[in-house]
Amino acid sequence: MAINSVEITRIITDYIHSNSAKRITFAEYMDLALYHSEYGYYSSDKVEIGSQGDFFTSSSLGTDYGELLVEQFIGIWQIMGKPNHFDLVEMGAGLGFLAQDILSFLQVKYPDFFQVINYIIIEKSPTLINKQQELLVNFVNKICWQGWDKIKSKSLVGCCFSNELIDAFPVHKVTIKNGELKEVYVTVSESGFREIVDDISTDKLTEYFNLVKVNFPNETYSEGYQTEVNLAALDWLNLVNDKLKMGYILTIDYGYSAIKYYHPQRYQGTLKCYYQHRHHDNPYLNIGCQDITSHVDFTALQNYGNLLGLTNIGYTQQAMFLMALGLGDRLDQLRNNTYNFQELLARRDALHQLIDPTGLGGFGVLIQGKNAPENVILKGFNFS
Ligand SMILES: C[S@@+](CC[C@H](N)C(=O)[O-])C[C@H]1O[C@@H](n2cnc3c(N)ncnc32)[C@H](O)[C@@H]1O
Structure with missing residues (x-):
């Protein structure tokens, strides 16, 4: 049964009514449904991440993922000449599990590196910041929670x-209507929210397809073809690039290259909603109670990064990345452990899930560099 948050439904309805055109872009709708400061999905107490939640992520599967990322971070620190502030x-x-796994492992295995680390969490949801601070109570002196506005331009050195x-x-x-690029807006009808199609709200949408070198639309796309454009990803990269003085940007997520993302056969886009561990494609159900996501266009990050002056250092799949960082060794070591049979199966299953090419293992891993050693093969991208 669908459960809408009454408050967020009213807030979005009022916002649409206050708009002179009585409609908002889908991006505005999604922003309110997920991030309204009080009633958005991520700001409410409804967000559930983990095997019993709405969705799970790599760090929900135990400490291996964070520990393997540490192997990449230490490699970066070494390549950068072991700066005494990183x-x-x-x-x-999210819930803070990844930070916990990373910091716990660093403290024990690489104490010298741990010493020089300044761990910063940038988190949009006040509710999740509270949860992170509760979980990470042992590391409160090591972590600072900050908004981007508090970080000076070109001040960060690290990753x-x-x-x-x-x-x-x-x-x-x-979408495509009469062969032209159009935008989907959200309006209010008697039966609830409804989509309407009209001219694009910003020329940035056209510019985006030029950026990713996809000729969209053209005759190979069917009338009514729908897809998404993540302009916020470009704004975010611009911001991170501005704050970074020297170092790397590591992005792990599900997604495709632009050619695959905007393939004519993918005529309904990639938008998905997650509610109580089931997924569907209706963002107007369970409003404020479900996650809404879309795949990442990695070509956009790479091409826009180049425009900003970033260098593409490596791009691979999570399975390859984690194997290069030592996941295979962890599987081998399972033979010589003290687990009982149930624990052994659970850990082996978790490791396999991290590299399953049809799931987490198929995620994209992109690393971009700025003013840092570039002609390097980082450990997670070294497959020899
Ligand atoms: C899908 S969850 C992933 C959480 C975590 N990284 C994990 O792997 O479990 C997305 C996270 O990004 C946060 N978020 C979304 N937009 C953000 C933004 N612009 N700046 C900072 N955090 C943001 C959400 O509040 C949430 O914590």
């Missing part, structure tokens, strides 16, 4: 990373 910036930290952040950004929905 900013490790986690963007979109800014995110896991499943970009897929949670509000997207514009676009």
Whole structure:
């Protein structure tokens, strides 16, 4: 049964009515449904991440994922000449499990590196910041929670990373009508929210397809073809690039290259909603109680990054990345452990899930560099 948050439904309805055209872009709708400061999905107490929640992420599967990421971070620190101040910036930290796994492992295995780390969490949801602070109570002196506005331009030296952040950004929905690029808007009808199609709200949508070098629309796309454009991802990259003085940006998420993303056969786009561990494609159900996401266009991040002066250092799939960081060794070591049979099966299953090519293992992993050693093969991208 669908459960809408009454408050967020009223807030979005009022916002649409206050708009002179009586409609808002889908990106505005998604932003309110997910991030309204009180009643959005991520700001309410409804957000559930984990095997019993609405969705789970790599860090829901135990400590391996965070520990393997540490192997990449230490490699970056070494390549950068072991600076005595290293900013490790986690963007979109969810419940805080990844930060906990990373810091716990660093403290024990790489104490020298741990010493020089300044761990910053950039998190949009006040509710999740509270949950993170409760979980990470042992590391409160090591972590600072900050908004981007408090971080000076070109001040960060180190690595800014995110896991499943970009897929949670509000997207514009676009479509093809009479062979032309049009935008999908949200309006209010007697039966609830309804989509209407009209001219695009911003030329940035056209510019986006030029950026990713996709000729959209053209005759190979069918009338009514729908897809999404994540302009917020470009704004975000611009911001991170501005704050970074020297170092790397590591982005892990589900997604495709632009050619695959905007393939004529993908005529309904990639938008998905997650509610109590089931997914569907109706963002007007369970409003404020469900996650809404879309896949990431990695070509956009790469091409826009180049325009900003970033260098593409590596792009691969999570399975390859984690194997290069030592996941295979962890599987081997399971033979010599003290687990009981149930624990052994659970851990082996978790490791396999992280590299399952049809699931988490198929995620994209992109690393971009700024003013940092570029002709390097980072450990997670070294497959020899
Ligand atoms: C899908 S969850 C992923 C959480 C976590 N990284 C994980 O792997 O479990 C997305 C996270 O990004 C946060 N978020 C979304 N937009 C953000 C933004 N613009 N800046 C910072 N955090 C953001 C959400 O509040 C949430 O914590």
